[in-house]
Amino acid sequence: MMKKHLLIHGQWVEAKNYTSLKSPYTGEEIAQIPAATNEEVELAIQAAYEARNVIAKMPAHQRASILEKVARLLEERADEAARLVALEAAKPFSTAKAEIARTIQTYKFAAEAAKNIHGEVLPLDAAPGGENRIAYTVREPLGVVGAITPFNFPFNLVAHKLGPAVAAGNAIVLKPASQTPLSSFFIAELFQEAGLPSGVLNIVTGSGRTVGEKIVTDHRINMVTFTGSPGVGIGIRNKAGLKRVTLELGSNSAVIIDQGVNIEKIIPRCVTSAFAFQGQVCISLQRVYVHESAYEAFVEKFVEATKKLKVGDPLDPTTDVSAMISPGDVKRTLDWIEEARQHGAVVATGGEAEGNVLLPTVLLQADHSLKVSCQEVFAPIVVINKVKTVDEAIEFVNDSRYGLQAGIYTDNIHTALHAAERLHVGGVMINDTPTFRVDHMPYGGVKESGTGREGLKYAVEEMTEMKLVIFNRN
Ligand code: NAP
Numbered sequence: 001m002m003k004k005h006l007l008i009h010g011q012w013v014e015a016k017n018y019t020s021l022k023s024p025y026t027g028e029e030i031a032q033i034p035a036a037t038n039e040e041v042e043l044a045i046q047a048a049y050e051a052r053n054v055i056a057k058m059p060a061h062q063r064a065s066i067l068e069k070v071a072r073l074l075e076e077r078a079d080e081a082a083r084l085v086a087l088e089a090a091k092p093f094s095t096a097k098a099e100i101a102r103t104i105q106t107y108k109f110a111a112e113a114a115k116n117i118h119g120e121v122l123p124l125d126a127a128p129g130g131e132n133r134i135a136y137t138v139r140e141p142l143g144v145v146g147a148i149t150p151f152n153f154p155f156n157l158v159a160h161k162l163g164p165a166v167a168a169g170n171a172i173v174l175k176p177a178s179q180t181p182l183s184s185f186f187i188a189e190l191f192q193e194a195g196l197p198s199g200v201l202n203i204v205t206g207s208g209r210t211v212g213e214k215i216v217t218d219h220r221i222n223m224v225t226f227t228g229s230p231g232v233g234i235g236i237r238n239k240a241g242l243k244r245v246t247l248e249l250g251s252n253s254a255v256i257i258d259q260g261v262n263i264e265k266i267i268p269r270c271v272t273s274a275f276a277f278q279g280q281v282c283i284s285l286q287r288v289y290v291h292e293s294a295y296e297a298f299v300e301k302f303v304e305a306t307k308k309l310k311v312g313d314p315l316d317p318t319t320d321v322s323a324m325i326s327p328g329d330v331k332r333t334l335d336w337i338e339e340a341r342q343h344g345a346v347v348a349t350g351g352e353a354e355g356n357v358l359l360p361t362v363l364l365q366a367d368h369s370l371k372v373s374c375q376e377v378f379a380p381i382v383v384i385n386k387v388k389t390v391d392e393a394i395e396f397v398n399d400s401r402y403g404l405q406a407g408i409y410t411d412n413i414h415t416a417l418h419a420a421e422r423l424h425v426g427g428v429m430i431n432d433t434p435t436f437r438v439d440h441m442p443y444g445g446v447k448e449s450g451t452g453r454e455g456l457k458y459a460v461e462e463m464t465e466m467k468l469v470i471f472n473r474n
Pocket of ligand 1: 148149150151152153157175176177178179206207208209211212213216227228229230232233235236247248249250251281282283376378404444449450
């Protein structure tokens with residue numbers, strides 16, 4: 001049995017209280033995890049506050065080389081890291097390996113970003129009175145970044161906080177999701193091995209309410225970077241005062257299938273986008289709007305491919321779909337499916353659970369107002385509806401509280417450009433699902449999907465402050 005400790009000022013500190021971490025798939029205990037008290041969070045924040053000048057003064061090439069080393073160490077231990085994700089999150093092992101591969105890229109991009117932080121020279125004489133002055137901007141670290149992360153990408157979404165924060169020269173207090181703390185402890189060990197100075201990274205586990213709220217409200221924290229559900233994100237924004245806040249929140253992402261598209265070719269991509277990691281992905285494919293001429297063929301092939309998915313143990317490398325993150329989420333989603341059924345939706349496959357595994361579920365013609373359509377399902381459920389025109393589909397996609405990414409498959413360039421302009425989201429994928437992401441692209445949403453952008457270069461901008469310097473030569 002593993003027993004983990006808090007990371008404060010470079011030391012693994014025994015906590016006052018511990019909770020038991022259980023496997024979502026077997027329900028068995030896998031580790032004892034600290035439940036930090038207010039005083040313990042206080043110590044972690046103070047450690048980061050004291051270390052902020054150490055990391056701010058470290059030359060960019062040294063920050064970059066620490067990040068490069070973390071990427072290298074993770075590469076060497078990739079299988080071990082993937083097993084940890086499979087164990088604590090029930091992410092199927094092959095999907096977990098893909099997450100680790102992306103995480104390595106994220107740290108490599110962070111290392112590059114560290115070496116490319118710069119300002120610009122401004123022509124002040126463009127304004128009367130600005131003659132004979134030299135003006136330039138620099139980007140300075142903010143100080144201490146408070147990072148709060150979700151359970152669904154315990155390595156890569158943590159990397160999207162730690163990578164840019166270190167690249168930009170900030171100290172960090174990290175609070176990982178209660179269900180997936182082991183991945184954060186693992187990466188912290190790699191940062192220590194890579195030579196990150198003590199106190200620059202501090203990890204406090206425990207409930208969102210105690211630990212999260214202290215991070216959000218403490219005056220020594222200059223920025224809160226949060227990835228998680230819209231409800232929690234909005235609460236954070238309301239409490240954070242003048243701190244900088246970036247919010248990467250949820251969605252009910254959709255794809256549009258235009259007439260004339262090669263259905264056979266796009267089915268595997270659509271199925272993976274809907275069911276990878278049990279649909280517990282912020283840009284998981286939840287809604288599909290298919291042109292009426294292609295609807296029957298799309299549904300038939302999609303359902304056929306869905307039925308072939310292998311359900312089971314996350315540690316089995318051949319498993320496609322495993323347990324949901326909690327029994328509560330299984331119950332919630334079964335209730336939502338039942339609501340859809342009662343309002344006339346057809347369950348084409350799935351619709352029931354085996355233990356904590358919700359079988360991959362395809363719903364047809366579910367009304368737009370139903371929870372499975374208008375809320376974020378965050379489960380292996382996809383709704384496929386028929387539309388008469390692409391414009392009608394665009395209206396459905398936009399009629400949402402969320403706006404993270406959207407996709408459209410079309411062979412018509414005019415339709416593609418029209419959709420790119422009309423879809424109200426953070427990113428439009430032409431001839432792909434909304435689920436596409438590589439880690440250096442700007443990523444983030446509109447409406448209740450959040451504010452701010454991640455993707456290393458963009459996150460570094462969020463995690464630095466612009467300062468203006470003017471030399472008067474008169
Ligand atoms: P969550 O319940 O919102 O939790 C996220 C983090 O917030 C956890 O560390 C949680 O701690 C903490 N937290 C809970 N209450 C808090 C409070 N009052 N103050 C401060 N922190 C608090 O989300 P989740 O279930 O882990 O993740 C799923 C959600 O994340 C989905 O909505 C998904 O779409 C979204 N997501 C978005 C992106 C993106 O980039 N846009 C990426 C991935 C996931 P505990 O674990 O201790 O409760």
